[in-house]
Amino acid sequence: MADESIVDPGTGNTEGAGGTKTWHEGLPEDLRANEAFKGFTDLGGLAKAYLGAQDTLSKAPKAPEKPDMYELQTPEGDEALKASFAETAHKNGLSNDQAKALWGTLQGEATRLSQARQSEEAQSLAKLKTEWSGKAWDENVALAQKAEVMLKRDQPEVIEAAKKYGLGNQAWFVKFLAFMGKGIAEDGGSILFGQSGKKDTGSQRTIGGTPMLRFPSMEK
Numbered sequence: 001m002a003d004e005s006i007v008d009p010g011t012g013n014t015e016g017a018g019g020t021k022t023w024h025e026g027l028p029e030d031l032r033a034n035e036a037f038k039g040f041t042d043l044g045g046l047a048k049a050y051l052g053a054q055d056t057l058s059k060a061p062k063a064p065e066k067p068d069m070y071e072l073q074t075p076e077g078d079e080a081l082k083a084s085f086a087e088t089a090h091k092n093g094l095s096n097d098q099a100k101a102l103w104g105t106l107q108g109e110a111t112r113l114s115q116a117r118q119s120e121e122a123q124s125l126a127k128l129k130t131e132w133s134g135k136a137w138d139e140n141v142a143l144a145q146k147a148e149v150m151l152k153r154d155q156p157e158v159i160e161a162a163k164k165y166g167l168g169n170q171a172w173f174v175k176f177l178a179f180m181g182k183g184i185a186e187d188g189g190s191i192l193f194g195q196s197g198k199k200d201t202g203s204q205r206t207i208g209g210t211p212m213l214r215f216p217s218m219e220k
Contacts, residue, residue: 024037061095061096061097061098064090064096066090067083068083068086070089070090070099071096072085074103074107075107082103085099085103086099117166118169121166121169121170124170124171124172125169125171125174127171128175140174140178140181141174142181143177143179143180144181145177146185147177147179147181148177150180150184
């Protein structure tokens, strides 16, 4: 006589001649012992959990269709950075609210660091002004400006880099320019010559062919 098994629709368990088999035993062997199923005593509980998970996922925040659809506020001039951030956020599936929160945090940190740098630079320049008190300040600033003029003429990339990285607001760079300016003044305005008034023959050039800076104070 064939084994007439009866499946309980409420639990998914099977009643037959061999006794009761739980719904777990009806699963393929590689799934049967999976820890994820141990909390469910019947198929009804598993089905409810599945539907609940589906509902939660359907309500989860989603990334916009395109990266440029993120609503990110940015200071003028930071468009390239914002676009790069939006691309990364989109690839990682961040919702608009999630991206806005993270972007706001990054912008706030950038502002804090910028303000801290500006405060440090102001204190550094104030200290330098004290060091170059009175007439010495004007004299050294004039020397620094002399060096700046020379660099703009002969090494413009140095000035461009100084502007890019804000070196003009750092005391050490101002002192360096003043040092160069002093060398120019002592050398008769011929900073790129080996000797005052005589063009460098090449012995004072670098491997790349660029004239070396040479001040009379460097002479031995």
